[in-house]
Amino acid sequence: GVRISAAMVSGSFERNQFVYPDVKMNVAVIPEAMRLFMNVGGGEKLYTYASLIDRNHHVDLSYGMTGSLPSLVAPGVERVSACVGLEGRIASSFSYNLRGGYVNNAYAPLDAARINDSGVCVPYIGYSPYQKAYAAFDWNMGFESLRFDGTLEYTHVWDIDDPCLLKPASFVADAAVLYNWKKRVYAGVDCSFSTAKTNVNNSFTVPWYADLGVYAEYAFNKKASLWLRGGNLLNMEI
DSSP states (O other), X not given: OEEEOOOEETTEESOSOOEEEOEEEEEEEXXXXXXXXXXEEEEEEEEOHHHHHHHOTTOOGGGSTTSSGGGTOEEEEEEEEEXXXXXEEETTTEEEEEEEEEEEEEEEEEEEEEEOTTSOEEEEEEEEEEEEEEEEEEEEEEOSSEEEEEEEEEEEEEOOSOTTBBOOOSEEEEXXXXXXXXXXXXXXXXXXXEOOEEBTTSOOEEOOXXXXXXXXXXXXXXSOXXXXXXXXXXXXXX
């Protein structure tokens, strides 16, 4: 079908596109074990102060170009997005989701860096049209005493109109392994990884990082447990 969507700002419509695709399809390749799916969508999305903090917990009002809330929050527009993938499971212990897609944004937030009046490089959030293609793989492997899950994603972005804005990292990954002994003692390792981010003309770079963490837990009973987690064990700037 289609989606009718419009954002009104200060009494007038913000964009001139009001109709967006809304199509979902899936085919059972192997009933209850594998399915092929396709989603085509688009529409308006309001980037609120809360949603921006959710994507980066360092965000405050200084991340707006003028240091105010109106310059930080805005309605975004996704002209069209398309995703095709294959998801399923092998036996009862392994599930997966392999997908790829394309997104055309008319207006969406990106991380950025600029030199302020004091000559200091500061972070902020800017909005721009851009297009991206991506491929991703999610997995979850679970046994009685061991769980291993994670996600890998590659992203290629182009047509950003502001040279100060940073392109999303080309490759990000997140994986975790958790072992439990009789569901009483738990121990695990996790790692989040991102390649470097650069702006359009490659004059500014945010370095790559790997956030390595460990986790331990002792369950006294089914209602109470004590847990401990340590993160960024490689002491990198994240």
